[in-house]
Structures are given as structure tokens and as C-alpha cells.
Amino acid sequence: MGDIDLYVPAEVGVAVASTAFVSEVQLADNKEENFLTPVQMRSKNYKVADKKILLQTTCFVGDIKVRQI
Secondary structure, eight states, X not given: OEEEEEEEOTTSEEEEEEEEEEXXXXXXXXXXXXXXXXXXXXOTTTTTOSSEEEEEEEEEEEXXXXXXX
């Protein structure tokens, strides 16, 4: 089981790729819940950001929350 809370500065671009049996990913104002389907999300500034984070996870049940502050 994966329970990930990530806090990053607003100017950092974030991409999330999660593979799980059941997954819930929240990135900024976007939220996606999937069953047996990979989730891929990017922040709006990901392509143009100087600093980037790519978070890749694989677990049975995944709950990922990314907050840009």
C-alpha cells in the first residue's frame, strides 16, 4: 500500500505516473481515481519549469497527493 503526500514549491513542475490495482492521485486541483488503469498526470507548468519532479510509483493500492505551495 502506498500513501504519499508530496509538498513542492509552486514553480517546480510535477509529473506523476502511478500503476496500481486501485489508485487515487490528486495533483493541484485535479483528482483522478482509477481501478486497474495507470494514472499519468502533469502540472500545468511541467513543460516550461526549470526544476521538475517525476514521481513514478507501483503498488497494490496507491493514494498520492501532490500539493504545490
